Amino acid sequence: MSSTPSPVPGAGPGTSPGDLVWYTDHLLGDPFEEADLGPATLVRYRPGEAAQGGERPPSGNASVTKGAVLHVHGYNDYFFHDHLARAFADAGYAFYAVDLRNAGRSLREGQTPHFVTNLRQQAEDVDAAARAVRRLEPGLPLVVHAHSTGGLTSSLWAHDHRADGDGPDALVLDGPFLELAAPAWQRTIGTWLVEVLGRVWPLGIMSHSPSYYATGQLKANGGRWEFDTTLKRPGGVPARLGWMRAARRAHAEVRRGLAIARPVLVAYSARSGPDNPANPDLDTQDTILDVVQIAARAPGLGRDVTLLSVDGGVHDLALSADGPRTAYLDGVLGWLDEKL
Known part of the structure; x- marks a missing residue:
């Protein structure tokens, strides 16, 4: 871990690949680097050894030829998945991730975590990151790997760029938030109330409860992963009315149908269950979303x-136990080999 970022040689502002000033990632340390994208932060994995005072090879791996992957996180989340970066790099992909505005590395003092009033605000961050990756990895196909709300946002972005060639060459959605996991009345009458209240009281808290899913994932609690609990909070992040209004509007677009022009892989756990510590299958189910709804949308x-469908997977399939996580990654990489 590096507490003081070290600058990586680069050029000043501009439009070339060198316009980003790279620093050793202050959360994951070397060989991860971060760069400012305005309201967002771009992270890259650079496993190749650099000469003293010099740059690493362009993709950090001379054998990288298949494509470049851009990872997009979900709500109450940020990029900490170093194992995911290694898996894609080992399979021949350059790996990048973006921490969206108001989240993770991009969260600034005084900001409300993850709060936006339109998901296309965060889609702008996906777009900026995608354009940067394309400049940094010219000629390589771009794969966007997006989780949960990041999957919903990335779907809107890909749809918006269906005709101009600036979208992804392939879109991988990991447990995407395509519909609200709630009773029918909440998805109808409740949505109408959110539409009204979210307009006049956007920062009002609609719900706030602990994330037993995140709690169980934390290594200190017996889980598999280490992460910053101020950026992925076991106590949860309040769902605010303005944010929920934005999400429900995006869900309505999905229900009406999108027209993403490139191949899409939608992956999800085989089963859903309650996000409750009394649930004996908490570590083998999606306890955040309804997988039946994901498959339907x-x-x-x-x-x-x-x-x-991944048997034994959790909400973020990339954080599942070894067996389902391997099945998920094998499925993704096999699909990419076929589609790209």
Whole structure:
């Protein structure tokens, strides 16, 4: 871990690949680096050894030829998945991640964590990151790997760029937030109330409860992963009315149907269950979203959609136990080999 970022040689502001000033990532340390994207932060994995005072090879791995992956996190989340970076790099991909505005490395003092009033505000961050990666990795196909709310946001972004060639070459959605996991009345009458209240009281708290899913994932609690609990909070992040209004508007677009032009893989756990410490299957189910709803909404994303159900997976399939996590990554990499 590096407490004081060390600058990586680069140029000043501009539009070339060198316009970003890179620093050793202050959360993961070397060989991860971070760069300021305005309201967002771009992270890259650079496993190659650099000469003293020099740059690493362009992608950090001379064998990288298949493509570049950009990871987009979800709500109450940020990029800490060093194992995911290694898995994609070992499979021949340059790896990047973006911490969206008001989240993770991009959260500034005085900001409300994860709060936006339109998901296309965060889609602007996805767009900025995608453009930066394309400049840094010219000629390589771009794969966007997006989780939960990041999957919803990235779907809107890909749809918006369906005709201009600036979207992804392939979109991988890991447990995407395509619909609200709630009773029918909350998805109808409740949505109408959120639409009204979210307009006049956007910062009002709609709900706030602990995330037993995040609690159980933390290594200090017997889980598998280490992460910053101020950026991925076991106590949860309040769902505010303005944010929920934005999410429900995005869900309505998904229900009407999107037209993503490139291949989409929608992956999800085989089962859902309650986010409750009394649930004996807390570590083998999606306890945040309804996987039946994900499967139902997925075909409406575009013309080439593949579904992948992962037995024993959790909400973020990349954080599952070894068996389901391997099955997920094998499924993703096999699909990419076919589609790219």
